[in-house]
Amino acid sequence: MPTEEKQAIVARLNEAISSSSSIYVAEFSQLSANDMNELRRQVRDADAQFIVVKNRLFRLALAGTEAEGLTELMTGPRAIIFCSGDLVTAAAAIAKFATDHSDAITLKGGFAEGEVLDEQQANYMATLPSRNELLAHVVGGISAPITGLVFTLSGLVSDLVFTLQAVADEKGESAA
Secondary structure (H helix, E strand, C coil): CCCHHHHHHHHHHHHHHHHCCEEEEEEECCCCHHHHHHHHHHHHHCCEEEEECCHHHHHHHHCCCHHHHHHHHCCCCEEEEEECCCHHHHHHHHHHHHHHCCCCEEEEEEEECCEEECHHHHHHHCCCCCHHHHHHHHHHHHHHHHHHHHHHHHHHHHHHHHHHHHHHHHHHHHHC
16 A cells, blocks of 8 residues: 555656656666756756656556656656756756766656657757747848848948949039
């Protein structure tokens, strides 16, 4: 019979699953306590939460949710990353930490946009630009032709002003 404490943990995990925009499952090994704290800080800065959880309790919390397909990934030492913001930023934070720390952590899969992600898809998310970067590219793409037009028109006006000044100077010299 499950204890009240374990039931409360499952309930909190279930709440986190339903309120997250995306979820990643990561495998970690040989991380010191300081490295784990650094990883948690980087993930928190990415608007996500990093939790090491017992596989059995997480499987119970997944039961009956859209993310139930993640139960297959829950073997061995696993950590769960609950993202409340941009789903790409948290994956990128994990990938960056992994490259800085000899691949001590790897994404094994995830859940985003109603779909269960396999390992390849989860790691691909880490390579995508963030939402803000994509918006900056769109704004830059839209403003580039307008900026070009402004400079072209400004050049035409400048040429006209210089031509009129040259004509005025020429008439001034001929009158003198």
